[in-house]
Amino acid sequence: MFTGIVTAIGEVVEAERKGPSLKRLAIACPYEAEGIAIGASIACAGVCLTVTALKPRTDGAAGCIFQVEAAAETLAKTVVGDWQPGTAINLERSLKVGEELGGHLVTGHVDGVARILKIDQIAPDPDEPWGATARFHIRAPEQLKRFIAVKGSICLDGTSLTVNTVDDDVFTVLLIPHSLSVTTWGERREGDPIHLEVDLMARYAARLAEARPQG
Template sequence: MFTGIVTDLGTVREVQPIGGGHDLRLVIGTSPAFLAAPVPVALGASIACSGVCLTAVQLGGDWFAVDASAETLSKTTLGGWRAGTRVNLERSLRMGDELGGHLVAGHVDGTGEVLSATAENGSVRWRFRAPAALAPFIATKGSIAIDGVSLTVNEVDREVFGVNIIPHTATVTTFGTLQPGARVNLEIDMLARYVARQREFGA
């Protein structure tokens, strides 16, 4: 479980085909502080990588490696990652940690497309197109995780929705280099997911 508050920007160092070329091992460089505090990351720990919960299978002083299955590659942006790709990183939530964003599972529901980024007062309004199947779960003033970043939805028009990014968020996440046309990982608010499931059964 995560909060959608990114604590480090990592960089993909290596992309290694495994599993007969169907899966990938990703080596991601990060800061030693990210791996050390508040307790050292252990093998098998969960790390959110641009919103995707992955398991650390190898560790170094300033890097870790994760494996991504064909299923994960088909549902997320990870299949397009290359050496140099920037990655939002968050360690899993520990009991007693501050819940600064919203509860994020790290289970990506699908990918969206960046449509535009427009300056709006002191922030930037980013607009995205979500898959039609996810659009009903995105509501104005609801929460959404975009590439692992917890954000508030400020507008919705069918499959298109918008969020505002302040300069601090742009500096400490991949929003600082994101461009229109890019694909992003989307995770809808888990509360919306369960409400929809209840309505499906007439609860």
């Protein structure tokens, strides 16, 4: 379980296909190896992946390299299959009992791939030093649009965000300067694919509504 609060940016340093239904990835990150157990879960751009091996970084930077494997379901529902060395990804360690829940409850089970349609750069106030914000217009997969509501929570590439507007299958979110600087969102461009996980409450509310006519 995660919160959608990104704690680091990792970089894919190795990517190897092991047949049509398995891909092995090595990801360099600033997390110390001593704090990661084999079998631990790490959200990689919103995708919950299991650590299968650890090794030191070779670039002299702090942290470690962790290895994960993506199987058929993950490869079918995400863009993990397209990741290559140099791909930057948002990272979050799994939530521990007693820690602050800063975003919303996120499972790391991606529902589908959305796409950025447009990015509005909002110029900063000349009297404020922290830079511009950006509004992202995003198209959701048709089957997921019913789960997206104004002021509701949504997880995009592992980032917990609040939905600002909804127009059929297109919705907007606003990224503040801090979020743009500590996640991969600052590098996003129009046309980019984005992992989307709908809010748990929306998922269960929809299921209950479907079951009601059945008694």
